[in-house]
Amino acid sequence: MPYGKDFIDLDVQIPHEVIAPNQVDVENESEIINEALKNPIGTGSLEDFIKSSDKILILVNDATRPTPTAKVLLKMRDILRSHGDVRFLVATGAHRGPTEDEAKYIFGEVYDEFRDRIFVHDARRDADMEFLGISGNGTEMYLNKMVNESRNIIVIGSVEPHYFAGYTGGRKAFLPGVASYRTIEMNHKHALSEAAQPLAIKGNPVAEDMNDAMKVLKDLNIFSIQTVLTADHGLYAMLAGDLFKSFDAAVEKANEVFCASCSRKGNIVLTAAPYPMDIDLYQSQKALENGKLALEDGGIIILVSKCRQGVGDDAFLNLLCSANTCEDVMCRIEEGYKLGYHKAAKMAQIGVYAEMWAVSELDDATLRKAKLQPRKNIQETFDNAVAEIKSQGKEPYAVILPQGSLTVPLLK
Numbered sequence: 001m002p003y004g005k006d007f008i009d010l011d012v013q014i015p016h017e018v019i020a021p022n023q024v025d026v027e028n029e030s031e032i033i034n035e036a037l038k039n040p041i042g043t044g045s046l047e048d049f050i051k052s053s054d055k056i057l058i059l060v061n062d063a064t065r066p067t068p069t070a071k072v073l074l075k076m077r078d079i080l081r082s083h084g085d086v087r088f089l090v091a092t093g094a095h096r097g098p099t100e101d102e103a104k105y106i107f108g109e110v111y112d113e114f115r116d117r118i119f120v121h122d123a124r125r126d127a128d129m130e131f132l133g134i135s136g137n138g139t140e141m142y143l144n145k146m147v148n149e150s151r152n153i154i155v156i157g158s159v160e161p162h163y164f165a166g167y168t169g170g171r172k173a174f175l176p177g178v179a180s181y182r183t184i185e186m187n188h189k190h191a192l193s194e195a196a197q198p199l200a201i202k203g204n205p206v207a208e209d210m211n212d213a214m215k216v217l218k219d220l221n222i223f224s225i226q227t228v229l230t231a232d233h234g235l236y237a238m239l240a241g242d243l244f245k246s247f248d249a250a251v252e253k254a255n256e257v258f259c260a261s262c263s264r265k266g267n268i269v270l271t272a273a274p275y276p277m278d279i280d281l282y283q284s285q286k287a288l289e290n291g292k293l294a295l296e297d298g299g300i301i302i303l304v305s306k307c308r309q310g311v312g313d314d315a316f317l318n319l320l321c322s323a324n325t326c327e328d329v330m331c332r333i334e335e336g337y338k339l340g341y342h343k344a345a346k347m348a349q350i351g352v353y354a355e356m357w358a359v360s361e362l363d364d365a366t367l368r369k370a371k372l373q374p375r376k377n378i379q380e381t382f383d384n385a386v387a388e389i390k391s392q393g394k395e396p397y398a399v400i401l402p403q404g405s406l407t408v409p410l411l412k
Contacts, residue, residue, distance in 0.1 A: 001378055001402055002274040003359075004306040008378050010270075014386055016398035019260045019294065019409050021231035029235045033075050036225070040241030041249060049152070049223045050079055056086045057150035059157075059173045062095055063102035064283055066233045066276060067158040070108025072225060077110055088118045089146055091177030094184050094313070094339060097122065119146065123181040133216035137209045139187050141216045142180035153220055155243065158227045159250035161258050161408045163289035164188075164196040164342065166207040169226050170247030175213050184339060187213070191342035192333065198290060198408045199259070201251075214243070226250040230257060231403045262294050262409035266397045268385045269295045271404030273305035281305070281362065281370060282312025285343050287404030292350050294399040294409040298392075300385045301350060303358040304378060304404075311366060315340030316347075321369040326351030329371075347371060357381060 001008050037046045050056060061067040073080075080086050090098060090106065097120040104111050107118070121144050122128060129142040147153060159169035176184040190196060190205035201207045224243040228236045228250050237253040239246040271291030273284035284305035295301050311317050315338050323329040329348035333341050348371065350356055357373045359381055364374040375381040382398075389396040401407050 001270070001272050001304055003272070003304060003378070004278060004308065005275050010378055010382060010400075012382070012398060012400070014396045014398055016266070016400060017263060018400045018402065019262050019407055020401070020403055021257050021407055022260060024230060024236055024257055026230060026234050026236055029071070030075075032235055032238050033072060036238035036240040037075065040223070040246075041239060042242030042245040043223060046076070046223060046240065047079060049154070049221075050083055053083075053152035053221065054085065055150045056083060056152050056154060057146055058086065058088045058154045059091045059177060060088060060106060061157060062090050062092045063098050063105055063276065064095060064279055065158055065168070066229060067156065068227055068229070068233075068235055069106050069156050070110070071235070072156050072227070072238075073110045074108060077113075080114075086114075086117060087146065087150070088114060089144065089178060090118070090120045091173050092121045092123070093176035093179070094123045094181055121178045123176075123179065123184060126180065129180040135209055135213040135216065137190070137205065137212060139175075139209050139213055140183060141175070141213055142183045143174065143217075144178040147174070147178055147217075147220070151220055153222045154225065155222060156225045156227075158229060159247065159254045160229070160406060161198040161254065161290075163198050163286045163346070164191040164206055165210065166197070166199060166201040166204050167251055167254065169250060170224065170243060171210045171214050174217060175210050181339065185337070188339055188342050189337045192337070192345050198293070199255070228253040228257060231406055258406055259408050259410050262399060262411050264397070265294050265296045265299075265411065266399035267296045267299040267389050267394055268382070268396055268398040269299065269301045269401070270382060270398060271301065271303060271401040273303070273405045274403050277405040278305040278308060280309045280312030281307045281360075282316065282340070282343060284405070285347060287401070288350060288356070289346055290408055291399075291401055291404050292354075294401070294411070295350075295354055297353045300355045300357060300388065302375070302381055302385060303356070303360070303372065305358070305360055307360045307362045310362070313340045313343070316343035317366070317370055319344040320347065320371055326371055357385070
């Protein structure tokens, strides 16, 4: 089981299955990037895009995603050098900005050359935002002014299943990527819907709101670069060109990697948030959300995550702290929504019908506030779960997700 950058052996003596991203054949990484850039879907070439653009803004993911931004930019370096007005914007959404080390991780070898042209989106800085319209679902679209100022946008993203938006990537570079805090809050409120699920786009109010919001940005000139990674962050596929066409093609590739067949639900589910998705509890919650798809009612789900930088956004933890039970959490959310509450809602929904345990470096008090039972040793925790299930007169069966943040169990 991954724990931070290390791996810990787990001895399993009960019936179980290990659900992990599928092993896929990986071609030469350099050729994948070259081929995608030379043969975009639904648009002209990247070279033509750059030559015909007076100003260019490149949107990149922050360090919470393993997007191979640095490798893509390295391939683009020569053509970017030839342009007189290229800037970069780290699309943090509502996350904090990257540290110096994280910025070097994002940009790699091109960091020193372009560092003076790198900007970081701050969703809470209203002065940086510009109102562009309202989506069909009523989301007020306030976006970073740099987007509309440049109008020629290159998006570098990665596509994988997302626990309430259906998938990451594509349109998420704009909402939530470079949107205001208020705009993100309005969009993420839709995550409370039961239709907001991994793999769901049609009928998912979050995904549909994101797609609809892009109509407000219809006048932008966008060149999209969407990557699909393997579980160990190798490059499996890259699709470029039209924002929506490249995204749709990347979704098909992502399903080949991250949708894993599961024969039955388990009364024990062990799900890990692997590095770098173990950065905090806020991000690690995705492993719980995927794991619950393989969990029986009345079972035990165990989250394994270092949570290296603590809790993350405090809003969801404050809500969990203010309620005595998971049922109380759901009642409080109905009284008024704030950004982060969707995380509390998703966790509380699990806590209503199952036990939630956690192996983490967070202190016990914090974990209890999050309605998680604190544990320290993975083997001991798993063995205790087996003993508890047996004490209930049930035959224990475990579903284990070593890459829980990235694996969507599909029941046969």
